[in-house]
Amino acid sequence: xxxxxxxxxxxxxxxxxxxxxxxxxxxxxxxxxxxxxxxxxxxxxxxxxxxxxxxxxxxxxxxxxxxxxxxxxxxxxxxxxxxxxxxxxxxxxxxxxxxxxxxxxxxxxxxxxxxxxxxxxxxxxxxxxxxxxxxxxxxxxxxxxxxxxxxxxxxxxxxxxxxxxxxxxxxxxxxxxxxxxxxxxxxxxxxxxxxxxxxxxxxxxxxxxxxxxxxxxxxxxxxxxxxx
Amino acid sequence: xxxxxxxxxxxxxxxxxxxxxxxxxxxxxxxxxxxxxxxxxxxxxxxxxxxxxxxxxxxxxxxxxxxxxxxxxxxxxxxxxxxxxxxxxxxxxxxxxxxxxxxxxxxxxxxxxxxxxxxxxxxxxxxxxxxxxxxxxxxxxxxxxxxxxxxxxxxxxxxxxxxxxxxxxxx
Numbered sequence: 571x572x573x574x575x576x577x578x579x580x581x582x583x584x585x586x587x588x589x590x591x592x593x594x595x596x597x598x599x600x601x602x603x604x605x606x607x608x609x610x611x612x613x614x615x616x617x618x619x620x621x622x623x624x625x626x627x628x629x630x631x632x633x634x635x636x637x638x639x640x641x642x643x644x645x646x647x648x649x650x651x652x653x654x655x656x657x658x659x660x661x662x663x664x665x666x667x668x669x670x671x672x673x674x675x676x677x678x679x680x681x682x683x684x685x686x687x688x689x690x691x692x693x694x695x696x697x698x699x700x701x702x703x704x705x706x707x708x709x710x711x712x713x714x715x716x717x718x719x720x721x722x723x724x725x726x727x728x729x730x731x732x733x734x735x736x737x738x739x740x741x742x743x744x745x746x747x748x749x750x751x752x753x754x755x756x757x758x759x760x761x762x763x764x765x766x767x768x769x770x771x772x773x774x775x776x777x778x779x780x781x782x783x784x785x786x787x788x789x790x791x792x793x794x795x796x797x798x
Numbered sequence: 799x800x801x802x803x804x805x806x807x808x809x810x811x812x813x814x815x816x817x818x819x820x821x822x823x824x825x826x827x828x829x830x831x832x833x834x835x836x837x838x839x840x841x842x843x844x845x846x847x848x849x850x851x852x853x854x855x856x857x858x859x860x861x862x863x864x865x866x867x868x869x870x871x872x873x874x875x876x877x878x879x880x881x882x883x884x885x886x887x888x889x890x891x892x893x894x895x896x897x898x899x900x901x902x903x904x905x906x907x908x909x910x911x912x913x914x915x916x917x918x919x920x921x922x923x924x925x926x927x928x929x930x931x932x933x934x935x936x937x938x939x940x941x942x943x944x945x946x947x948x949x950x951x952x953x954x955x956x957x958x959x960x961x962x963x964x965x966x967x968x969x
Contacts (some may be wrong), residue, residue, distance in 0.1 A: 590871065715959075718959075755871045755872065758869060758870065758871040758872070759871045761869040762868065762869050762870055762871060764948045764952075765868060765869050765917060765918075765948065766868070766917060766918065767952070768918070768920065768948050768951045768952055768955075769915065769917045769918015769919060769920060770918045771918075771952070771955055772912070772918060772919035772920060772921070772951065772955070773914075773918050773919045775955060775958070776887060776912070776919055
């Protein structure tokens with residue numbers, strides 16, 4: 571079962587990139603201000619919290635203080651653009667597991683999240699939740715079509731999500747230099763989604779047999795009597 | 799892109815032609831092609847691969863090798879652990895194009911190839927050229943082309959499904 575990570579960050583661009591980094595291995599919940607961060611942070615479902623320092627409504631110090639008071643064992647990673655030594659000391663005193671100055675390496679963040687969530691759960695704490703059997707649903711489409719339909723929807727959803735993110739970045743009054751790399755990353759994420767999609771869909775079509783793709787039909791075929 | 803095909807032709811120019819001429823009619827037996835100088839094919843801005851038979855691809859140029867790797871955002875980029883895959887699908891239509899090129903010993907333009915890679919299958923659009931021995935016997939085939947844009951591949955799959963649904967579904 572995936573661990574839950576709460577992401578408290580007001581910058582939608584950073585939230586989107588981190589969601590992409592984490593989503594394969596973790597369930598990610600999000601809050602875009604300190605109030606929401608505290609509200610969601612008090613829930614006992616979080617296995618780890620990633621927290622920005624500068625947040626609207628309440629800052630990161632207030633959030634970590636409230637969260638740690640309720641759940642002292644939940645690891646908290648702090649992200650910050652600028653941090654004076656006093657604040658850093660405060661974060662450490664309040665129990666921050668790791669402080670990442672921005673900009674940071676996403677791979678390094680993922681490694682730390684993996685390590686902290688692993689060490690936070692000892693085997694004795696892991697409890698098996700009985701899973702109810704899934705109801706049987708009679709498929710309405712052929713298996714190939716069902717698979718392709720599901721793949722199509724999830725790809726469209728993933729692309730729509732990234733487009734929404736790109737809009738949030740590009741429609742800002744100012745596009746910061748740091749946004750450029752985020753936009754590039756988003757474009758690469760989209761390329762990756764699309765490549766996986768058509769690679770798989772071509773596979774599925776071919777493996778389904780009776781392959782008669784328009785890509786073959788519409789190709790100029792060799793005519794033995796013609797002038798190719 | 800409306801003029802995509804014209805652009806493709808513009809990108810398969812003299813450099814490709816002369817690179818192929820260096821190989822065509824230069825060797826006696828297929829094995830010698832394995833030692834051929836392919837330096838003029840390497841930098842071409844199109845995917846070039848050469849094969850003796852559909853299950854015997856023996857050369858893939860630099861642009862073609864880019865297809866082997868799955869596009870990934872930098873934070874997910876990792877070393878490829880599995881060996882790369884690049885093979886041609888065994889399809890009668892695609893085989894027919896090869897037979898034409900080999901038997902007629904003439905290039906075939908605006909044709910397509912379906913390539914299987916580790917991340918799935920993709921279509922290439924381009925041309926096939928025969929490579930002949932000194933005596934004029936067919937030795938191998940060279941394909942040169944570009945990956946069909948993903949948007950077009952997806953549109954054509956959708957079109958395929960629309961067509962087959964109209965024939966068999968409850969409309």
